[in-house]
Amino acid sequence: METAILKSPFKSEEYFVNMGPQHPATHGVLRLLLTIDGEVIKKVEPDLGYIHRSIEKMCERDSYQQIIHLTDRLDYLSAHINNEAVCLAVENALELEVPERVKVIRTILDELTRIASHCLWWGVMGMDVGALTTYFYGFRDRELINDIFEETCGARLTMNYNVPGGLRHDIHPNFVKRVKDFVAHFKTKLPEYDRLLTGNIIFQKRTKGVGVLSKEDAIAYGASGPVGRGSGYSCDVRIHHPYSALHKVNFNEALQTAGDAFARYQVRIQEMWESLSIIEQLIDDIPEGAIQVATDAVIKLPKGEFYQKVETARGELGVFIISTGTKNPYRLKLRSPGLSNLSLLNHITVGSKIGDLVAAMATLDLVIPDIDR
Amino acid sequence: MNIPLNISGPLHNWLFAILPPAAAGIFEMVIMALVYLAIFAVAGLFLVLLERKVAAWFQLRLGPNRVGYFGLMQTMADALKLVSKELTGTEKADKFLYNLAPYFVIITALMALAVIPFSSGFQAFDINIGVFFIIALSSIGVIGILLAGWSSNNKFAMIGAMRSGVQTISYELSVGLSLLTMILLTGTPQLSGIVEVQKNGWLIVQGHIPALIAFMIYMIAGTAETNRAPFDLVEAESELGAGFHTEYSGMKFAYFFLAEFINMFIIAAVAVTVFFGAWLSPFGITESIPWLGVFWFLAKTLAIVFLMMWFRWTFPRLRVDQLLKLEWKYLLPLNLMNIVLMALIVWLNLTIQF
Amino acid sequence: MSYFGEIYHGIKTLLTGMGVTGRYFLTSGKGAITQQYPDNRDTLQMFDRFRGEVVMLHDENNEHSCTGCQKCELACPNGSIEIIWDRGVDAETGKKKKFIEKHIYHYGMCTQCGLCVDACPSNAIVWAQNFENSVYDRAELTRVLNKPGSKVRAGVEE
Ligand code: SF4
Ligand code: SF4
Numbered sequence: 114m115e116t117a118i119l120k121s122p123f124k125s126e127e128y129f130v131n132m133g134p135q136h137p138a139t140h141g142v143l144r145l146l147l148t149i150d151g152e153v154i155k156k157v158e159p160d161l162g163y164i165h166r167s168i169e170k171m172c173e174r175d176s177y178q179q180i181i182h183l184t185d186r187l188d189y190l191s192a193h194i195n196n197e198a199v200c201l202a203v204e205n206a207l208e209l210e211v212p213e214r215v216k217v218i219r220t221i222l223d224e225l226t227r228i229a230s231h232c233l234w235w236g237v238m239g240m241d242v243g244a245l246t247t248y249f250y251g252f253r254d255r256e257l258i259n260d261i262f263e264e265t266c267g268a269r270l271t272m273n274y275n276v277p278g279g280l281r282h283d284i285h286p287n288f289v290k291r292v293k294d295f296v297a298h299f300k301t302k303l304p305e306y307d308r309l310l311t312g313n314i315i316f317q318k319r320t321k322g323v324g325v326l327s328k329e330d331a332i333a334y335g336a337s338g339p340v341g342r343g344s345g346y347s348c349d350v351r352i353h354h355p356y357s358a359l360h361k362v363n364f365n366e367a368l369q370t371a372g373d374a375f376a377r378y379q380v381r382i383q384e385m386w387e388s389l390s391i392i393e394q395l396i397d398d399i400p401e402g403a404i405q406v407a408t409d410a411v412i413k414l415p416k417g418e419f420y421q422k423v424e425t426a427r428g429e430l431g432v433f434i435i436s437t438g439t440k441n442p443y444r445l446k447l448r449s450p451g452l453s454n455l456s457l458l459n460h461i462t463v464g465s466k467i468g469d470l471v472a473a474m475a476t477l478d479l480v481i482p483d484i485d486r
Numbered sequence: 487m488n489i490p491l492n493i494s495g496p497l498h499n500w501l502f503a504i505l506p507p508a509a510a511g512i513f514e515m516v517i518m519a520l521v522y523l524a525i526f527a528v529a530g531l532f533l534v535l536l537e538r539k540v541a542a543w544f545q546l547r548l549g550p551n552r553v554g555y556f557g558l559m560q561t562m563a564d565a566l567k568l569v570s571k572e573l574t575g576t577e578k579a580d581k582f583l584y585n586l587a588p589y590f591v592i593i594t595a596l597m598a599l600a601v602i603p604f605s606s607g608f609q610a611f612d613i614n615i616g617v618f619f620i621i622a623l624s625s626i627g628v629i630g631i632l633l634a635g636w637s638s639n640n641k642f643a644m645i646g647a648m649r650s651g652v653q654t655i656s657y658e659l660s661v662g663l664s665l666l667t668m669i670l671l672t673g674t675p676q677l678s679g680i681v682e683v684q685k686n687g688w689l690i691v692q693g694h695i696p697a698l699i700a701f702m703i704y705m706i707a708g709t710a711e712t713n714r715a716p717f718d719l720v721e722a723e724s725e726l727g728a729g730f731h732t733e734y735s736g737m738k739f740a741y742f743f744l745a746e747f748i749n750m751f752i753i754a755a756v757a758v759t760v761f762f763g764a765w766l767s768p769f770g771i772t773e774s775i776p777w778l779g780v781f782w783f784l785a786k787t788l789a790i791v792f793l794m795m796w797f798r799w800t801f802p803r804l805r806v807d808q809l810l811k812l813e814w815k816y817l818l819p820l821n822l823m824n825i826v827l828m829a830l831i832v833w834l835n836l837t838i839q840f
Numbered sequence: 841m842s843y844f845g846e847i848y849h850g851i852k853t854l855l856t857g858m859g860v861t862g863r864y865f866l867t868s869g870k871g872a873i874t875q876q877y878p879d880n881r882d883t884l885q886m887f888d889r890f891r892g893e894v895v896m897l898h899d900e901n902n903e904h905s906c907t908g909c910q911k912c913e914l915a916c917p918n919g920s921i922e923i924i925w926d927r928g929v930d931a932e933t934g935k936k937k938k939f940i941e942k943h944i945y946h947y948g949m950c951t952q953c954g955l956c957v958d959a960c961p962s963n964a965i966v967w968a969q970n971f972e973n974s975v976y977d978r979a980e981l982t983r984v985l986n987k988p989g990s991k992v993r994a995g996v997e998e
Pocket of ligand 1: 894
């Protein structure tokens with residue numbers, strides 16, 4: 114890469130800046146090679162691989178129960194949803210029907226995860242455009258969700274609560290009450306988010322018309338999640354291919370058509386409302402029943418190829434398993450939302466200012482371990 | 487030079503009694519300089535602490551509370567740490583300019599402090615063009631920032647410095663014009679004269695609507711002059727790391743840091759002098775106790791400093807082109823209109839006087 | 841007129857934002873969300889399911905219930921558990937029996953996934969809720985879970 118830059122015929126005004134791997138705006142070890150003319154960005158080249166842990170290869174070594182704890186470490190802000198993706202894939206392959214109770218609890222935890230992830234994103238988004246206080250308000254609400262997770266699942270981030278065939282243990286007796294308290298609390302805080310940041314004229318000026326992505330480009334680049342939906346591309350897996358208890362609930366897909374950073378911002382705020390509504394529909398009657406169906410101690414998938422996709426907080430996560438009938442997958446491929454969302458960074462930021470790059474990148478909501486698996 | 491300082495009156499007489507006049511004059515100046523340096527250091531450290539506490543309270547945190555009672559010694563400890571730290575620098579930095587830059591910033595901040603009328607008589611240097619002197623000084627400070635960014639041999643620092651140049655050049659127009667609006671009302675740019683006029687009511691009351699507009703413009707432009715959020719593009723953390731002072735460490739960094747806070751204090755102090763009656767008490771309630779003037783002055787200044795902190799911990803940062811648009815498209819035309827309005831009001835005698 | 845309308849609208853949104861932070865400022869006396877961490881160590885209570893560190897339960901006779909079945913070793917995804925076992929003769933029955941010499945737990949490698957605890961058939965290992973686990977020497981992270989001189993409780997069968 115260095116040589117390519119040395120060879121390229123620079124115009125005299127352009128210069129070259131390394132943004133990262135340690136930079137406040139990249140939220141992790143991502144390196145962006147920026148070619149800049151004054152303040153105007155000419156080219157953005159992401160450079161990946163700083164925290165590659167070869168998770169896909171490790172999966173080929175591990176049994177299906179063991180794989181799940183590795184997926185915690187992909188997009189750590191959607192750990193529960195990642196776990197569920199692998200579990201669903203394994204359950205589909207084994208043609209297991211998990212109890213209703215498991216499905217409902219999984220969906221509730223999914224949506225809590227989504228809210229927690231969006232809370233963090235909201236705080237960091239504010240910080241990236243310079244409003245430092247949002248960070249603490251976002252974290253305050255996220256901590257409440259983390260407490261719920263810790264009480265029920267045993268960890269705040271890498272929960273590893275799903276097992277093929279169900280859940281590791283039953284929900285904690287306090288779970289329902291805590292979730293209800295949180296929903297009530299968060300309903301008063303979300304309007305505050307709007308008053309503090311969404312409505313703010315400076316914030317709107319900073320995000321409206323910035324990082325515009327058309328619907329065609331969103332599809333062409335494989336954008337998913339709030340990034341795709343901000344461009345009017347209806348791509349919510351929860352709507353189009355419902356899994357777990359999602360067929361039992363009514364919710365709307367958050368869609369915006371503008372395709373700019375502000376549209377993506379609004380999609381996420383709207384998604385938090387939708388998630389709250391999903392939780393409210395499910396929390397009151399969690400069906401009784403078992404929390405696991407028994408599986409063999411050594412799970413062997415039938416020979417074949419299995420694919421399962423879920424909607425994480427960042428977009429579509431796909432798990433593709435090729436099994437040769439042994440206790441390990443022959444190949445496990447993860448389709449992570451972050452990588453394809455990152456791929457359009459150059460497309461949406463060329464020609465804008467450095468400040469726009471930061472704002473646009475914040476609305477892509479990149480989690481680097483998700484990109485560098 | 488006349489040094490009209492009440493508290494130093496006895497000292498002044500005593501010095502001139504025991505020393506020849508020339509030596510006594512020099513000696514007195516040295517003492518004054520030391521007093522102001524002390525004010526500078528204490529005010530800087532105190533403001534840093536205040537900012538951290540206020541930020542914590544806005545952000546549902548506790549703030550520094552370990553060193554000393556209620557954390558009062560925290561910034562002292564930080565200063566000690568900074569003094570003892572190694573001074574690092576980049577290999578290919580322009581050494582001379584690199585070392586010079588912090589002094590530009592800190593000396594201009596110190597000089598501006600000298601003209602602030604803390605109380606009746608407690609003013610080191612009552613120059614007859616006080617307001618212009620302050621405006622002129624605030625534009626020298628930016629040279630330090632430009633030098634720092636240029637000489638550090640760091641691209642992020644340079645982007646920050648260039649932004650700073652653009653920003654200060656634009657916004658000092660607004661600072662100057664909004665203060666000029668008020669000078670229409672007072673008829674003198676001398677700070678003590680401005681205070682004198684306000685004995686008939688603070689200027690923000692005397693000048694009512696245009697004074698209020700001028701105050702708002704001054705606050706916005708003043709915040710921009712000090713490079714604080716929402717105008718902190720110079721050190722925009724999420725964009726440029728630390729901006730122009732990326733490559734500074736130890737005490738040299740502390741100079742930039744302190745100067746930022748002193749500049750904030752100066753902007754607030756000028757606002758208090760020009761709009762809120764400096765050391766005059768509200769409705770003259772403590773007219774009979776002159777030394778309370780210092781108290782009133784500091785109280786008002788801190789109120790405005792608090793306002794600036796409130797801005798900083800609430801608003802997102804502007805982008806560089808929006809920063810310029812705000813100045814040239816909104817503040818400047820409004821300011822010019824406002825001057826005309828003020829001139830009309832003064833001409834038609836529509837001011838409110840008590 | 842939209843020029844002034846825009847200014848008015850802008851100032852209004854800014855003041856709304858300041859209202860939000862201002863309210864928090866005024867109620868800051870009771871609302872800190874952060875904790876004085878090392879000071880409140882004594883009162884900090886972790887949730888009982890919290891996965892801090894794998895420990896082996898011993899009773900007052902210095903007996904544990906680990907039979908040396910090695911199920912935990914097999915379940916561990918990253919080889920954090922190593923069991924050194926031997927065969928001996930049971931004093932009562934006179935039959936040959938497997939027993940553990942050392943149950944070695946490499947805490948530095950453990951990802952707190954919980955598979956070993958779930959896999960253990962005799963509940964010999966459980967989760968401890970401790971959370972301050974930094975050490976100065978990496979070797980300290982390799983722990984032998986069964987206490988010296990301990991033996992398996994009578995009646996616990998593989
Ligand atoms: S918790 Fe997981 S990683 Fe740690 S020892 Fe047990 S099985 Fe191994
Ligand atoms: S700890 Fe449990 S699983 Fe591991 S060897 Fe002992 S009895 Fe078996």
